Amino acid sequence: MLGTLAPLAAERQNRYAYTTFGELGVPLRWFGVKTVYRSRAVGKPRAIDELYDPTGTLVEERVVLFRARDHDEAINKGEKEAKQYAKEVHTNPYGQSVVSRRLSAIESFEVYDDPDHGTEVWSSTRLVQASVPNNDIVNAVFGKVETKAERKRRKKYLNREFSGDVKTPNTTLKPTSGAKSAKAKPVRRPRRSRLSVQSLSRRRKQGA
Secondary structure, eight states, X not given: OHHHHHHHHHHHHHHTOEEEEXXXXXXXXXXXEEEEXXXXXXXOOSOOOXXXXXXXXXXXXXXXXXXXXXXHHHHHHHHHHHHHXXXXXXXXXXXXXXXXXXXXXXXXXXXXXXXXXXXXXXXXXXXXXTTSOHHHHHHHHHOXXXXXXXXXXXXXXXXXXXXXOXXXXXXXXXXXXXXXXXXXXXXXXXOOOOOOOSSEEEEEOTXX
């Protein structure tokens, strides 16, 4: 009997975690927080090959789960985690430093069920005119399908600890932009006002 109750008690404690808010116990809920980053390679490349793209940058979307009392708390936790994530720097196969900047937009979505197989962890909607083709919508949401050559240009953002260095550089190629400074300048982000709605919360700085 005890062996049956112990797992149930542990599951109940995990499912209904509480935190103190004044004299009331406020249940922590699950939220998915979405952030966007733009990465670039800085510094002079040690060597380049036919896959080297001197002008390209990489855009990344992330959704991270947090337990929080409301959208504001979830977004605050998401901003702290994103700040640490954007600080990570690694060296690419060309000997350059790959640095990231978090773009000034963040959204939160409340997950109404505990995360499990088949649980919806993110959903967002937008208004679109009926005349807009479905393919245009897919390209806007997911981006255009990359060709094999385009996918290979992602090499500039790989970590050389896993992908290795460029072994046979192409001496006929010359790097252009993106090869000046190996030190990334710190980015100051203004604090945005807190906004929240029932199911989706969004903060966005126009023009970012």
